[in-house]
Amino acid sequence: MSVTFARGFTASGVTAGFKASGLPDLGLLLGELGTTAAGLFTTNRVEAAPVALARHHLASGSARAVLVNSGQANAATGERGSEDAFVATAGAAAVLGVRVTDVVPCSTGVIGEPINMDALIAALPTAVAALDDGGGEAFAHAILTTDTVDKQATRVAGDHRLGGCAKGVGMIAPNLATMLAFITTDAAVAPGDLQRLADEQLTPRFNAFTVDGCTSTNDTVLLLASGAAGGEPVTPDSRTWGALAGALGDLADDLVAQLIADGEGVTHVLVVDVRGAADEGDARAIARTVADSPLVKTAVFGGDPNPGRVLQAAGAAGVAIDPARIDVAFGDVTVASGGVIPPAYFEPASTLAEGARTQMKDPEILLTVRVGDGPANARIFGCDLSYDYVRINGEYTT
C-alpha cells in the first residue's frame, strides 16, 4: 500500500523507457488540495538538478505532487540538467492541472547520463491517468534501481494513517545517500509543524545508517500531509502529536531496516552502539568510523569477531578517547575490556572466541563499543562488505 495507505493520496508507476530492463521507471504521487510537504535533502556539494529544484518548490511548504524518474540521476548534467528537471516538473504540473511549485521532482540512477525527455513527456499523461488510491505499490516499484526488493511500510496512529516507501542500495551513508523515501499521512499538519516532524523523527533515523559511507548526489526524503482524515490540524500542542510523531518514527525505522537489509551485497546487518562518549558528535564519529571500516566490514562478512579491528577503528575516529577505557562486545560476549583483549581469546578452542563467533552467525549483529563514562550514546546501522558488493559495483555500467 505504501504512500496511498494514507487517505487523500493517489499514486501511479508506469514505464517511460528510462531503464533498459523495461521495468516501471516513472512514479507519480498526488495529494489532494491543501496537502502540505516537508523534506530532507543530500548534504553532498555535488547536488543533482532535481534536488535544487525540489528545495525551491518545498520552500512554500504547500507542494502536493512528487514526480520520480529512475534510471538517470540527472546529476552532473549542468544547465541541460536544470532545464530538464524544470521541463519535467512543469510538464507534470500542466497535465495534473496544478502549479509548477506544487510538484517536487526526484531522480535516481546513473550520474551524468541525460534523461530521455521525449520519453518522459510522452509518459506523463499515462502516469496521470494511472493515478489511483491503490497505486502506492506501483509507485514503490517505479522508484527502484538496483534494489532487489521494494520497501514499503504503513502505520496507524489513532485516527491517522501513515504510509511510506523507499529505495536505495549503494551510495548510502549518514547524511543521506542514493536514497529516496516518501512518507504520507492523512493528518492535517501545517508546513512548519510538518518540517519539525521531519527534522525530529526522520533526520536522526535516515542519517544513522551506512552501506558504504558514500553520500549520494540525489538523496531526498519527503513527508506529505493531506489532512484527508478530517479533524483539527495536528500541532505540537495537540494530544495526538505524540502518537503521530511516534508512528512516523516507527515507520521510518521500518523503512531504514528494509533499506539496510537490501544494501548491495549485504549478508549481515551490523548495528554499532557507541556508549559513554563525551558528546553525541564524538559518539557518532566513532560509530561511523567503526561501521564504515573495510576491515570491520570484511571481518563481519567472514564471520570473524575481530576485536582488534574494532579497537583500531575506534582509535582512528579522530576523537580523544582513552584507549584503556574501551570495552567491546559482539552481542552479549565481551571481547575487550579496558582496552585489553583477554589472552584466552587467542588460545586454541577458546570458549570466549567460540562464543563470539556464534554471535556472528545472526543476520543482525550488535557490536557495542563503550568508550568511557560520558553521557552520550549513538547507534549506527551498517552492514558487511562482501564479494557481491565488489561484483555489483565493479560491473555497474557508467
Added chain:
Amino acid sequence: MSVTFARGFTASGVTAGFKASGLPDLGLLLGELGTTAAGLFTTNRVEAAPVALARHHLASGSARAVLVNSGQANAATGERGSEDAFVATAGAAAVLGVRVTDVVPCSTGVIGEPINMDALIAALPTAVAALDDGGGEAFAHAILTTDTVDKQATRVAGDHRLGGCAKGVGMIAPNLATMLAFITTDAAVAPGDLQRLADEQLTPRFNAFTVDGCTSTNDTVLLLASGAAGGEPVTPDSRTWGALAGALGDLADDLVAQLIADGEGVTHVLVVDVRGAADEGDARAIARTVADSPLVKTAVFGGDPNPGRVLQAAGAAGVAIDPARIDVAFGDVTVASGGVIPPAYFEPASTLAEGARTQMKDPEILLTVRVGDGPANARIFGCDLSYDYVRINGEYTT
C-alpha cells in the same frame, strides 16, 4: 641490501617462532656508537605498547638499535603488553651490551594476541650473533606479515649512502598504518636535524597513501644516521644537506610505491591529484575521500572510468567546493568539465568513454580532480578494491 647498504649498520633476521609459518619473524638492526635516530608514529588513539615505549626511547635522539617482532602487534594487550615490550627491549639491550633506551621496539601482526615472550628471549642471542653488515635483506624479510614481497630500496647522495626497507599491506592510510619502515644513512646528522629530515621528507610521503583508509595501531617510521661515512655532520647549512634530503625523499617514494603495489588484493594503483583547492587541507580531504571511496575503488577494479562516482566522492568530502567548477580526468582524458559529464559519454560506442576505458588498463591510473582556481594541490596514492581484498580480510584469523 636495505638498511645495511649504509655503512655503520649491521642487521639480522631470525625465526623465533611467532609465525605459524615458521618464516623469519624477529629482526634486529644495530648502528655503531654515536648513531642518531628520529621517528614518526601512528596517530591512532589505540596505540600499541611498543609504540609508546619507542616514542619514549627516541626522545633522547640517540637510539641505535631496532628490535622488530612480526606475528603479534602487541596492541590491546594492556599492562602485560607494556611489560612485554619493556622486557623484550631490555633483553635485547642486555645481549647487545647497550642501554635500554638505545633500543627502539616495533611490533606488527595480530592485535590483542600476546607475544610468546619465552620464544623471544630465547631467540635474542641468535639474533645478536647473526648481526652482519650484509644482513639488511634478512632483516627486510623478518619484518613482513601478509606482505607477498619484501620492500627494499637504496640511494647514494655524494659520499653518503641511504638504505631502507618497509612492510605493510592492509590498515594502510594517510596518518600511517600497519606499516613499518626503517631507513638508515651513514651521514652524520645531529638528532634535531635528523628529525627535521624525517618531518620534511618522510611525513608528507608516508601520509600520502591509502590502501583501505584504516590507520593502524602500530605504524612506525624510523630514520637512523650512523655517521660511518666520515666527514662533518650534515646540517641544514651544509652544501650536502639538499642532496641528502633529496635522496631520502626519493628513497621514501620508492618504498611507498612498493607498499602500495603490494596492498591487499591490489590490481591497480590509483593516483588522485586534486588541484586548485583553496588550501592544502581542503585538497587533501578531497583527495582522501576520492581515494577511499568504495564506489571509486570498485570502479577502478572493474576498469570502469566512472566520472559520476568521482564527482559524488568529491562533493561528499565536507569541503565547500563549487560543483560547477569541477573537472575530472582519467589519465589525459577529461570526463567531466565544469561539473558536467558530456552526454556523448553515454552514447553507444562513445569514443570519449572508450578513450577513458583505455586509461583504466594501466597498472597505475592517474585521476585528476580540479576543483577551482585555488592555489593548493594534493596527491594521494590509493588502489582498487578487489575480490581478493575481501577474501584476505574476510579470512584473516583473529
